Amino acid sequence: MEEDSVLRLEGVKKLFSYKNAQGGKAAKVAVDDISLEIKDGEIFGLLGPNGAGKTTIIRMLTMLAKPSAGNIYYGQLNIRDDSQKIKELIGVVPQHINFDQDLTVGENMHLHGRLHHMPEKERVKCIGEMLEFVELSGRINDSVRALSGGMKRRLLIVRALMHKPSILFLDEPTVALDPQVRRRIWDLIRKMHRSGVTVVLTTHYIEEAENLCDRVAIINSGKLIALDTPKALQEKIGSYAVEWDNEKAEREFKIFRSKEAAKDFADGLVQQNVLRRRSNLEDVFVELTGRKVNG
Ligand SMILES: Nc1ncnc2c1ncn2[C@@H]1O[C@H](COP(=O)(O)OP(=O)(O)OP(=O)(O)O)[C@@H](O)[C@H]1O
Numbered sequence: 001m002e003e004d005s006v007l008r009l010e011g012v013k014k015l016f017s018y019k020n021a022q023g024g025k026a027a028k029v030a031v032d033d034i035s036l037e038i039k040d041g042e043i044f045g046l047l048g049p050n051g052a053g054k055t056t057i058i059r060m061l062t063m064l065a066k067p068s069a070g071n072i073y074y075g076q077l078n079i080r081d082d083s084q085k086i087k088e089l090i091g092v093v094p095q096h097i098n099f100d101q102d103l104t105v106g107e108n109m110h111l112h113g114r115l116h117h118m119p120e121k122e123r124v125k126c127i128g129e130m131l132e133f134v135e136l137s138g139r140i141n142d143s144v145r146a147l148s149g150g151m152k153r154r155l156l157i158v159r160a161l162m163h164k165p166s167i168l169f170l171d172e173p174t175v176a177l178d179p180q181v182r183r184r185i186w187d188l189i190r191k192m193h194r195s196g197v198t199v200v201l202t203t204h205y206i207e208e209a210e211n212l213c214d215r216v217a218i219i220n221s222g223k224l225i226a227l228d229t230p231k232a233l234q235e236k237i238g239s240y241a242v243e244w245d246n247e248k249a250e251r252e253f254k255i256f257r258s259k260e261a262a263k264d265f266a267d268g269l270v271q272q273n274v275l276r277r278r279s280n281l282e283d284v285f286v287e288l289t290g291r292k293v294n295g
Helices: 054-061 083-089 105-115 120-133 149-159 179-194 206-212 230-237 259-268 281-289
Strands: 005-019 025-039 043-047 069-074 090-093 167-171 198-203 215-220 223-228 240-245 251-256 272-278
Touching (some): 005 054, 005 198, 025 054, 025 069, 025 223, 043 054, 043 206, 105 120, 105 149, 198 206, 206 281, 215 230, 215 281, 223 230, 223 281, 230 281, 240 259, 251 259, 251 281, 259 272
Parallel strands (some): 043 198, 043 215, 090 167, 167 198
Antiparallel strands (some): 005 025, 005 069, 240 251, 240 272
């Protein structure tokens, strides 16, 4: 175990059993033997396409689902024996907004605080601070229904911070938000991170993983394909890319280790719309899996 590790997965597996169309028994391996460590103070990303197994991993880490095999440790604590203690350490931001829409902003926050056994005085103080943190102080008495999508998401994030967890999990924190609102959420995640929280998030947005994460685990079909800093992952496959349109007007690309090799290749191409650029995490994903993250 690494010294600065706060969370460790050892051979974690999740199998879902279900009935197939013929009424027979079938099983789906959603998470397949994943081992990794998350370090204190990092922003760690689980990147993969829809159905890769990211949500299932987060659900096991936050004890909403039990692993079929393997172990999960928070420091010395094990999710099987120490779930109560671990619940106090973690905050969870679900993928879907799950406020009580008939309650106000303040009432929803109080509800969450009561679930964590926070006394009223502490709740009032904390809610004031949290709403200020996300510039929603003026909305405390408004119905949650009246907030924009971006505001609801900011509120969802600070609600998960009320009991002062040291690790925050966010499942697709910016899904379905427009680019401007997405950037605002990124700023909020960075701000929380600067205040000392370790962040674990899932995403299928390449840009999100590249911009936000210190390290990224690439997940495909339940398996861990690669894990490193975005820069190191890019450098592993080669830092330079050339792309062009093929005969069917589809984009193709090739990766190179040197700028000169990329330039020579690009200069020799007769195809349309030739572009030279730096490689990115999408290229890493395609090189390693043969498929696109979002396609
Ligand atoms: N309760 C379940 N029963 C059967 N199969 C399931 C169940 N939950 C998830 N799966 C399957 O497990 C696989 C992984 O799903 P999961 O939701 O973890 O993926 P994901 O990477 O989070 O994708 P998304 O971003 O779409 O949520 C998928 O093939 C999914 O259909």
